[in-house]
Amino acid sequence: MSALRNGAVALGLLLVLLTFATMQPADPGGTSAAQPAQRHTSTPAKPTPAPAATTSGTAGAAPGEIRFTGAPQPNPAALRRFYAQQVEWTRCADDRDFDCARVAVPVDHERPSGATIAIALRRLPATSEHPRGTLFVNPGGPGGSGTDFVREPDLFGDDLRAAWDIVGFDPRGIGDSAGFDCLTDEELDxxxxxxxxxxxxxxxxxxxxxxxxxxxxxxxxxxxLAAKMGSEAVAADLDILREAVGDERLNYYGVSYGTLIGAIYADRFTSRVGLMVLDSAVSPDGxxxxxxxxxxxxxxxxxxxxxxxxxxxxxxxxxxxxxxxxxxxxxxxxxxxxxxxxxxxxxxxxxxxxxxxxxxxxxxxxxxxxxxxxxxxxxxxxxxxxxxxxxxxxxxxxxxxxxxxxxxxxxxxxxxxxxxxxxxxxxxxxxxxxxxxxxxxxxxxxxxxxxxxxxxxSECAGWTGTMRSNLLVGAEPATPILVIGNEDDPVTPIEDTEYLAEMLVGSRLVTVDAARHGAYAMGNACVDEVVEDYLARGLAPRDGLGCPAD
Structure with a gap:
């Protein structure tokens, strides 16, 4: 559900209404709840070194350092020309603090010789000279602009800023990625x-x-394009973006509906999963x-x-x-x-x-x-x-x-x-x-x-576009995915976050005693430190950790 923190009241109501209206378990949930972000004013103290246990191989429940083992699966041969791209960054014309780029993807991944579109990227460069790589971020929605999301740099702690080039992307058909007005102003009114x-x-x-x-x-x-905008296509685009920035594995932070993109990616490109945080999850079960x-x-x-x-x-x-x-x-x-x-x-x-x-x-x-x-x-x-x-x-x-x-x-x-x-x-x-x-x-x-x-x-009566092919998403990556959520989230219930953690074998579930949508960067020092230890230092928390109220 929504760019999560764009300073306006949430756009999540419509999707929540639809969820309640059909009285089905809240599986489409997750629009953004556009809340003003709590800003990071200082870097959390460096934690006590974790136990020497590794989380490589099948992820266990103990805390420890994350180590990547095994060779990732090869890129799809039929999409060779797309995977051969190397991103070319230039300073963004509208804000010189950021770099902008475009990467081509096929409209239909099953027909790579057909029409293409360009996915818009915006990069917040790392503050260190030797970053770990690229951290892709997605704000949810569906319909939220990742290139707008990344323009809120204070959402990310100092350690994350040093460790990663943070890259937001507009998903296909959204914003600057061949975006179009699905509905007119008059239709929405x-x-x-x-x-x-x-x-x-x-x-x-x-x-x-x-x-x-x-x-x-x-x-x-x-x-x-409208018929091919599902999250499976977005996840496939994301893997092309990963290769274009030169990363062997995808490192990703997705919130609200962005968690579905991450879960689908983990299901389809399991060996390519790097460090992944899924915040305030949508249940992937369709x-x-x-x-x-x-x-x-x-x-x-x-x-x-x-x-x-x-x-x-x-x-x-x-x-x-x-x-x-x-x-x-x-x-x-x-x-x-x-x-x-x-x-x-x-x-x-x-x-x-x-x-x-x-x-x-x-x-x-x-x-x-x-x-x-x-x-x-x-x-x-x-x-x-x-x-x-x-x-x-x-x-x-x-x-x-x-x-x-x-x-x-x-x-x-x-x-x-x-x-x-x-x-x-x-x-x-x-x-x-x-x-x-x-x-x-x-x-x-x-x-x-x-x-x-x-x-x-139903707003989808008579839909003739593409349908999701895998309705039961799950994965067992070699390294643990971090799944976080608030116990009293009014938009994506904590049960959905817990369910997603179960479907991602070996994941680490961390819950927060809070009643809002979005756990990271919302003012809770405990979960902020967990996320930044995980992403900036590669330290996995104990599974089932609970963070107290702010």
Whole structure:
């Protein structure tokens, strides 16, 4: 889910809504939660030397120094001309502190003689004279720009800056890598404004037709590239990039949806895995559960409804006497439901020419996203207070920030909203979970949950592009992958991070007592030191390590 830390409120809501809407285990999760980053102000003290045990061969659970053994698999012969490239860095025209380059990849890796595109790279050069190599980074989304992500150099500790050339890349079809507008500004506005809880079958049919039309128009605009934007293709591109920078193995930090790219790479290019950190993971399991029943769907909905109610109760408790909805979670929830129901009939006026009214859909976007980000709660309180008084301006502003919309009505190209659809639809085939919706009784038990995260039609209905070929991703690399996550992550549940660690045999799982999305560089000194020991010094932590709260 989202460039993770681009200074705006997360773009993760839409994908989270879709996850809850289909009531399937949260496998597509992971948009970015765009939080302001906690900056590194000093280098952690050098740790006590680890035990002499090596982690080469099958990775064990003990801490120790990572040593690479064995020869990596050869490069694919059919792609020889792409693997023969050597990256040519030049100073970036827009920022002389960085180097820029482009590397050609095939649009279709199965047809390497066909069309090609250029993948855009941006390098933050190492501060030492003799770096270990290149550390590729990906911010998630899908749709986040890696070339923008790497421009936040303070996200990376001093030891990482010294050890690595840090390189961000825009995945195929995103940003400067032949990026295109999968959805237009007008389509996005219509999607966010639409009634998310239609009372009639005709209203639900309208949502289904609109979703299918968006998928079709995206494929038409993007052509062959739009049909080939899945994470398997991105992982194959990444291996070409690895060779182009001259590294024998891939060293990688991926967060949120970027963890799926890393996991797929590890599955496909296992012998090429170097030092890899997967932060706040998306479960890679895309297998269907054909035996799912209505009881299963209802049980899952009750679970998420209970979780959502607890989150809303925390919000009410935090705002206290300032809460315009009241101080009791039950009555506050009922008041918010009443506000949303009123917006379905009479939208609120705003001061924005490009968004003159706040509909129920826009309000759901703002409130749902705001609740996921405790740092934004004071602003959400102000927006709700103004809305109750009849002014939708602050709620409209909140919603626009949440989805990356400018006040002039435009959306940047490399964002989740504009770019995620062809990746999401390629990575996650339709599942039986999506065919069933929670029973009315369950939604009535959790009425606010039913308004903020309602059942919605699949956005990938009628998808005709490429589908992921391996729906059960796993690997057993010779060296341990570091998998980290927060115990109360509101976007990608810790269960997904734990599951990914199980699927990557020999990995080291480190959890943090925190309730945010993204573990590294978010202010927890313990996990920051673990990541920097791993990447800068090649020291693997003990498996199952838990980091206390900040």
């Amino acid at each position: 219509a999607m966010y404004a639409a009634d998310p809880t239609p009372a009639s079958a005709q209203g639900m049919e309208f949502l289904e037709e609109a979703a299918a039309a968006r998928a079709a128009s995206c494929l038409q605009r993007g052509g062959a 297998l269907d559960t054909a035996s799912v029943t209505q009881r299963d769907v209802d049980a899952n909905a009750r679970h998420w409804g209970t979780e959502f109610d607890a989150l809303f109760a925390d919000f009410v408790e935090e705002c206290g006497d300032r809460c315009p909805l009241g101080t009791d979670p039950g009555s506050a929830g009922a008041a918010l439901v009443a506000l949303l129901d009123s917006l379905e009939a009479v939208p609120l006026p705003t001061d924005f020419d490009s968004l003159p009214q706040v509909t129920e859909g826009w309000a759901v976007t703002a409130i749902g996203e705001g609740l996921l980000d405790p740092a934004s709660w004071p602003y959400l309180v102000d927006a709700l207070e103004a809305a109750i008084e009849g002014d939708g301006t602050e709620l409209a502003w909140f919603a626009m920030v949440a989805v990356g919309r400018d006040v002039d009505g435009s959306y940047p190209g490399a964002t989740f909203g504009k770019s995620h659809l062809p990746v999401t639809c390629a990575d996650w085939p339709a599942r039986t979970w999506a065919e069933l919706t929670p029973s009315r009784a369950v939604l009535e038990e959790h009425p606010l949950f039913g308004r903020i995260q309602p059942p919605l039609p």
